[in-house]
Each structure stands twice: as C-alpha cells, then as structure tokens.
Amino acid sequence: MASKKVIKLLNEQIANEGDFSQLYLAMAVWAEANGFMGTAKFMFRQAEEERGHMFKFVRFLLEIGEQAEVPAVKEPKASYKDIQEIFEAALKHEQFITASIYKIMSEARESNDYAVTSFLQWFVNEQVEEESNVKQVLDIIRLAGKVSLYLADKEIGAFGAGK
Ligand code: OFO
Numbered sequence: 640m641a642s643k644k645v646i647k648l649l650n651e652q653i654a655n656e657g658d659f660s661q662l663y664l665a666m667a668v669w670a671e672a673n674g675f676m677g678t679a680k681f682m683f684r685q686a687e688e689e690r691g692h693m694f695k696f697v698r699f700l701l702e703i704g705e706q707a708e709v710p711a712v713k714e715p716k717a718s719y720k721d722i723q724e725i726f727e728a729a730l731k732h733e734q735f736i737t738a739s740i741y742k743i744m745s746e747a748r749e750s751n752d753y754a755v756t757s758f759l760q761w762f763v764n765e766q767v768e769e770e771s772n773v774k775q776v777l778d779i780i781r782l783a784g785k786v787s788l789y790l791a792d793k794e795i796g797a798f799g800a801g802k
Pocket of ligand 1: 688766
C-alpha cells in the first residue's frame, strides 16, 4: 500500500502533467497563428503526449485502489516573443517535471514501494528522451540563427561588390 505522502505526490503529478499539456497546447496555438507550422506540429503532439501522461497517473492510482484527483484547468501563458522563447520555456518545464518525478521516486524508494518505483521508471526514461528532444530543437534554432547571419554576411559582401 502506497504511503499518504506518495499518493499526494502522485495526485500533484496529475495536475503537473495536465498543466503541461495545456501549456504545450497554448504554445501550439501561438506557433500556428504566427506561421510556425513545424513548431505547432511539434507542440500539438507534445500536448497530446502530456495528456497521455496525466491519464497514466490517473489509471495507476485507480489500479492501486487509491483516489485520483482531477484538477482544475490552469490558464497557460499564451503569447511568446519567438520560437526560441517557446522551446526555452518547454525545456524549463520538462526539467521541472523531471525533478517532480524524481521527488516521487525517492519518496517511493524510501518506503520500499516497488509498485510505484516500477511505474515511475517509465517516466524517468521518458523524461531523458523529452529533455533531449527539446535540447536538440534549441540547437537547431541556434544554428538556424547563425545561418541567417551567414546569409546576411553574404548579402553584405554582394552589396559592396558593385561599388
Ligand atoms: Fe515530459 O512531462 Fe510528462 O512526464
């Protein structure tokens, strides 16, 4: 039987995953409205994934015979400067989720709760993948920024050539 503290943390995680799904959804909406269709596609997919994670926590709590609390929907940040800001915010949130999963994991380990630690292991692996995906996108954005400087520099060279 899971401890009260672990049950509380698992329920908080339902809210964390739900909030994150909403945040990704708002990012998707901003991206599509501003013509960044690739980012919108990425974020719509992530919004669904995080909703799936929230459901996993709900299902798990029910399976172990505990109460799953369905949280209120928080309004997410809806406007961004550019896609770099979006992915930087996404990385921060993924890191927050990783930390919250680790917190539940250590609580569960302390109470020798093998059912919860086994359930959470999937999320530990998933977070490694998700943080890495967002970091890779940030690398793409940074490199793209350099490409436009390179193209601008070429233009500047061509501009001076005819004079
Ligand atoms: Fe990537 O956040 Fe869910 O677990």
